Amino acid sequence: MSTTRPVLTAIRAGLTAGRIELRQTFTNGQDLWNYLFPPVIMILVMFFMRNSEVQNTGFSLATMTLPSTLGMGIAFTGLMSTAAILVIDREDGTLLRAKAIPHGMIGYLVRKIVLVTGMSLVSFLLLLLAGSSLFDGLQLSDPHVWLTLAWLIPIGLLATMPIGAVLGSIISNARNMGVIMVPNMALIGISGIFYPITEYPGWLQGIAQVFPIYWLGLGMRSAMLPDAMVTVEIADSWRHWETFGVLAAWAVVGLIVAPIVLRRMARRESGSSVAARREKALQRTF
């Protein structure tokens, strides 16, 4: 007796549902706002940076910040959106529905992977198009840009989404999202996104280099900035191998831990646990 066909069916259903949910994000105000708000803020920040120069290179800080924020965006969506979706879906019973149907959890995971990947790419393209039309200096015509993106974005999502899933499984309700939001903001601050990391003290550089945000920023800069800009980086190198290595390590850890935590979290879901959360949420509103 084979169990392969039901699994394939669930994956296919998940892919279709992911596409449907991605399409839904283009047709309602809240989601459109979530797409547009961050690029607008980033562009605004870059606009104020447009006259600053990076360490006497003659290169605009705004142009250097653009690829960094693109990398940050991938990490941020991968981590925060995955976590938030999981917290919300658990609270409102979406996850329980998935659990009640055969291979529903597989379908659910595929669907969310499609959704978060799609959302990341849309946000990425929005910021890239808006930013590159406003600030000069990016080398986007070179084919190596797209070659780098072709490995960097997938490994970046693989490094962050499973960790996001783990965090989303641990956090008990939507109100506690701040618990991961705050450290994330701090990490962005020290990861050389808005300012060259080489100007920070060594120990801070050390912390930043443990996490994916720094490496995604570096990877994006390596893809889009002229080679001369490498002098602003640690060790005067784009460090592609290290980038790949650190992101892959996060991916491996995430892919090992996430299924265990997700399974444990899903096992606890039942009608009464959803009902209890509904009670709590309704009390919050009044």
Added chain:
Amino acid sequence: MTVVSASDTPTPGVRPPDELTVLDVRDLRMRYGSQDVLQGVTFTARRGEVLALLGPNGAGKTTTIEILEGFRMRSAGHVSVLGVDPAHGDERWRARLGVVLQSWRDHGKWRVRELLEHLGAFYAPYSTDQVRRPWPVDDLIEAVGLTKHAHKKLSQLSGGQRRRLDVAVGLVGRPEVLFLDEPTVGFDPAARREFHDLMHQLSDDATTILLTTHDLDEAEKLADRILILAAGQIIADGSAEELARRISPRAEVRWSHGGQRHVHSTVDATRFVRELFAQYGDAIEDLEVRRTSLEDTYMTLVHQHESGQRDAAVRRFQEVAG
């Protein structure tokens, strides 16, 4: 690893010892910390039977149903659903189950038809010659009375419409056993009637149904058998009539004769009425025979049980004290 072919259809799971016993629960116990929520629940359900689980809040109805659904691990006892222990039920087993959840605001951006089509897709590999899965989506939408709203977003549905959708989601895989936890909360009388018709139709098609409700009228109309759960124990198991007879074997006969109303309480109503007609024939009008209502039965049983427990506690105390 078995070789896969596209025509591969899953065979049904392990057969129950008795083909007709769908639910078999024996001495089911559940304990949270030091609190015993279920203390030895025992009942069975046969194929096509409709069981209503009644009981005060906190009696353990939801816990029982969640253990049977495989969503909650039990502390002790034997449980079998379609011949499988829910604690070890695989996806093939899950495909034969329908769970009607109390939804809240999930899938708000999805449209009714879209969501049912998506959820139905998971059941296609489990289609057999006897049971075609999933339920064709438009037929299903019609069966739950949502045809007019098929293209609405879930967030635009009223409370009652959402409950209908919940029922549809529970039915999309054409389950052999259906679990419903308070299915008709928020239904208006017409929706309730339609829902009852649908449940009767399903049970005619040999679907076994276990539902919890606080609506005694609904339980009486729907259920072949009523289980009353109080303080973690089944205190009554039988049809509404059987339970009523247990409380009081007497029925009330009312009639009018010569413009005058009469009331008579009797153990054998049938015989009394037969004699009534033999005596007065056509002169009997407005005849009514009333047994104890399920509501009276329920109240009496639950009250007896609760005061029984109190007495037992007092006795225990006296034994210890004495």
